[in-house]
Amino acid sequence: MKFDRHGRRKIFSHSMTVLSGLAVVVILVPLVAVIYEAVVQGGAAFSVTFFTQRPANPCVAHPGIACPLGGVYTPIEGTLELIGLASLVAVPIGIGAAVFTVEYGRNRAIARVISTTADVLSGVPSILAGIFAFTLFLQFDKAIVNSTLDGSLALAVLMIPIVTRTCEEALRTVPESVREAALALGISRWKISVRIVLAAALPGVVTGVLLSVARAAGEAAPLLFTVGNGCLHPLQGINQQGCALPLWIYWGATSATTNWTTLAWGAALLLILMVLAISVTSRLVLNRWVRRTQGG
Amino acid sequence: MAALESTKMSVDHLSAYYGEVRAVENINLQIAERQATAIIGPSGCGKSTLIRCLNRLHETLPGARVEGKVLLDGENLYDLDATLVRRRVGMVFQKPNPFATMSIYGNVSAPLRFNSRLPGEEMDRIVLHSLKRAALWDEVKDRIDAPATSLSGGQQQRLCIARSLAADPEVLLMDEPCSALDPIATAKIEELIAQLKTDYTVVIVTHNMQQAARVADYTAFMYLGKLVEFSPTEDLFERPKEHLTEAYITGRFG
Secondary structure, eight states: OHHHHHHHHHHHHHHHHHHHHHHHHHHHHHHHHHHHHIIIIIHTTOSHHHHHSOBOOOOOOBTTBOOOOBOOHHHHHHHHHHHHHHHHHHHHHHHHHHHIIIIIOTTOHHHHHHHHHHHHHHHSOHHHHHHHHHHHHHHHOGGGSSSHHHHHHHHHHHHHHHHHHHHHHHHHTSOHHHHHHHHHTTOOHHHIIIIIIHHHTHHHHHHHHHHHHHHHHTOOGGGTTTSOOOTTSOOOOTTSOOOOHHHHHHHHHHSSOHHHHHHHHHHHHHHHHHHHHHHHHHHHHHHHHHHHHHHO | OOTTOOEEEEEEEEEEEETTEEEEEEEEEEEETTSEEEEEOSTTSSHHHHHHHTTTOGGGSTTEEEEEEEEETTEEGGGSOHHHHHHHEEEEOSSOOOOTTSBHHHHHHHHHHHHOOOOHHHHHHHHHHHHHHTTOHHHHTTOTTSBGGGSOHHHHHHHHHHHHHHTOOSEEEEESTTTTSOHHHHHHHHHHHHHHTTTSEEEEEOSOHHHHHHHOSEEEEEETTEEEEEEEHHHHHHSOSSHHHHHHHTTSOO
8 A cells, every 4th residue: 555655656756757848848849940940941041142132023933044032131121120210119108107107106006007007018919009000190191001100109019018017127126225315315306216216227127128129029910011011122211111020021931932932031030040139138138237236 | 511502403293104103293302403312212112203204204105294393493394395305404324225336436426416516526525525524535545436335334334424424414314323233333433423413413313222322412212102201311311300211221121
């Protein structure tokens, strides 16, 4: 009886270990497969011209006809414009909302409303952000629906809650004693919030901004009907049709033409590397900061 | 103690609340100019709350409120702008709280940088003077740009004193400034208080009755939010008028 129970427990323990090991494999397989495929297929597209040229016209290779490949210069340019503009909107609003909730709104209902709103907003499907930006611009100026401007608004809607929540967390890590010390010196509330507390929390804030950028850089859905299709021509301006790497992946992957498909794989690899670089950078910033503030 | 001293601050029927809880009950107290006044009493008697009413810091806590008046040179603090009051009434806290992200120089110059626009040399001069006044200059003159957190606890506390002095206050409040320090660092701060009161009015909250006896000209004894006795320090410790004071200073409770 005693031996039996011991034996059963051992079998149970072993099988659970195997099962959780399997779960790890199930998680890792798609990740490794995606990255492997992107590296193999996309790596073939990487060259100097991949970064400097616009995508070539769609072309199916036949015996005797070579298809020019071109590059993803326009999607890169478009993504940088979109992210830049979106950050211009999202970063001040996100940080402002966080400073308000943490520094001014303590225990006030409005602060909780803002935090909860940010939480809900960060769970909203990203395509709805696109619909929001699309309909909003439709109301004002139909000419700039399908533009870089419209697309960046959609991305900003996605970035704001991320910036707000991470920035709130960063501000909350600044000890109350810092605020009291500053108050007791007769420093105004506004300067305490911005030049002392926010400055002390800056690495955390930078991390939040980078995370939101990484998220927005990878989004295709909110751009589908807001940014238009300006990938084949030089970008004209922010009120004209734009382009983005994830959009280009979508079009390239769904097109039947081989040169576009190759470019899409290249764009996919580039996007993975970009997002990875941003995540690693933000992690490094945060780690260095944590070590400095807790090690001193 | 001579009766020639003028009153710098006057606490007038002051009560302080945390929500519904009344932590300080109807206190009247005269604080003499350029003298050290100690507030003693057991934990939770309201002495820290009282001192935090003297620079309007108490009201910054959620749910906290104050009734009554505190006169500074005859003007009620609670009719003035709180930020400006805090520039005239500085405070040193129980736990040294230098700005961790700033250098030694950055800490002492903080009130100048954030509250005024002074030319660089003028700022340097005030920082130097404040550090000397806080008896810290000799220990930090070679590493003025080092992080404030690289200093020892006692040095950090003197840095906080220097930072308060740089704001050019008239009154310096000290909320148990030595309770986180070792005896040597404590002795240095006590020595400093003796020097500071030639220029500043000092109010010190302390747990330590010997400390009150050593540094203070006047001592107030508080119990359960009320002021029990307020006298020249010698009288309070040697000839207490109240039975409760005598019981406390002889260690029968608290």
